[in-house]
Amino acid sequence: MQQMYASSNTFLDCRSPEHVQPLKHDSCALCTITDGLDITVLLNNDDKLTSPLGSPYTMGSSRAELDGADPAPQNRDPLHLLSAPPPLLSPTATPCGPKDWPLRTARHAKRARVENIIRDMAGSSFSPSLEPDTDGAPEDGQGDKGPREWPPDGVQAQRAGQSSVVGCWSSEDPAIKNQLQNMKCQPLLKFRRSGGLPPEDWERDSDQPKEETPLEETHSFGSDSPSKDPYDIFTDPHCGDGFDVPLNRKACGRKKVRVQTASSSPGTPDTANALMADILKYELSRAVSMSVDSIFKIMPRLEPHPPAAAPAVVVMERSAVTGLPHESPLSRPRQGTPPGTSLYGETVCGSTLPEVQTEALSLVVQRAPRLRPYAICRPPHQHHGEQEFPSSHRSEPQGSEGNKGGAADPVRRDKNPCEGLKQEVLATAGAPGSKVRCKVNSRSVRGARHFALDPGFLGDLCVPMDVQTRADGPQSMLMSTLFSLNDGLTTSHLKKAKLMFFYTRYPNSLVLKTFFHDVQFTRCITSQLIKWFSNFREFYYIQMEKQARQAVAEGVAHTGALTVGRESELFRTLNMHYNKASDFQVPERFLEVAEMTLREFYVAVSLGKDCDPSWKKPIYKVICKLDSNVPEEFKAHYPD
DNA sequence: GATCCACCTG
DNA sequence: CAGGTGGATC
Known part of the structure; x- marks a missing residue:
């Protein structure tokens, strides 16, 4: 020692x-x-x-x-x-007898719906035992008749942990839609036809001729009658507060796993209440579903300036009720949209967005190339004439992140679209206690800010009535909250922030507001800018530490041997990160600061201070004092 | 409690 | 680059 x-x-x-x-x-x-x-x-x-x-x-x-x-x-x-x-469920699939295809289709639809519900409950990795129904195979003679037996691509893609919306059914498919509609309406119709009698009385009370409809067959409402196909019990959300999951299709579900405890049993006084609750739930769900559907229908109407200003609400393509993903018109490439242009009329860096938005989007908006690229002057010490930012920042994350995937929280991704919209609207409106991220501030708002609100739009957006009927009016309210946050941060802002980092590593909010004055400052925008610089610093310090350790390892004798020149590897790395195109002349001061930072790290590492969890703090304290003033030229990026 | 920050993670 | 989290500060 x-x-x-x-x-x-x-x-x-x-x-x-x-x-x-x-x-x-x-x-x-x-x-x-x-x-x-x-x-x-x-x-x-x-x-x-x-x-x-x-x-x-x-x-x-x-x-x-x-x-x-x-x-x-x-x-x-x-x-x-x-x-x-x-495993929660053991996958077993056994063919059942041939049935007419509408029945199968309805079952498929229901099963897919419940499967989605269960998946949502259990998490993205849940893999229910519901294998594609083999009774829909062509050998039963029905395979060529039914429009779709089972969407193996979509379902299996979901099971593989991929997006739950890719490759699945479209709600626009009329056959499927009809089946879904029938399926959804049947219990209510039956309830009405029965004059409000409990479902166990429907059959004997009904004067309708017996029909082998999915509902007739499936609605046991807790009844454990062996004549019922328990598989349908499973797929029927109306059969009480809980449902049984059959473990073995071949045994027609005699073996079950109780997923949730039912609250009612046939013949008890609770049955009617349970039924009422079910119907209430059903009606609510149906209303939500219809609202979501109408949003998708409305979207094209909200494009007064196609293709540049598409509505940019983050569309979660899943029915609120059925759980079935459905493809919105927005998810398809619009005709006439030029290649390399996103649905929002923004350049997507030469890459194409996925057809369906399934992942979290970057908060950074890629602006369309400006007609007049903004230019900044070189820093005062430079005399090489005008220095321009590149007119676009092609390598920025917008397009690539859209395809990158994986980072999105499945819970968020699977969130009810209407609910998600509503929450974001309310949160943006300042709902107390809501901590909302600023997704709406950038992409979505920018896309949405130009279109006129359809009178039915709020209702379709599922905005609560108390919100819709506020004295200041729904439009003004939304416009003053969602849509008044005009400009989000763009890739140009990001590039500007990176260049500013050459001058200031710890910009305060005043500096940010001064140099990003073209942005409508909100807490989210501020946080995002702060986060950017935090990320910049993170990268900066990582490189410094890495270089310092390397110097220590290489036996660098003294700090005087540690220099940061424009040809040094360290500078090249940093320049590549903050000034990728190398079209900005990095101020000399930055080289000095980098050199000092490197030496600080070197000394600290050499002294072995890095064993302390907070050994970097003194370094941070030193570096934060080395900030320079950002040149005035940086204020003039966005003339508008 | 709000804000800022570093750190970790995807 | 963004989201989450915990610590520090006011």
């Missing part, structure tokens, strides 16, 4: 690679149980680093204090894995 102390005192002289131990990171075990729910087990999240000198020093210790440091490395516990629970 004495040797180390001496080494520390003269750390610039005798650093050698053998003194540097590889970093030891703790591990976390990610245990995914694919047959059931995903379970992520974080066993050890300690992220301390071992000193490259091999000795963990405490933060703040002076070099003279290093004698008492404990050189013992920090060992980590091994990983532990949880064993997966048995």
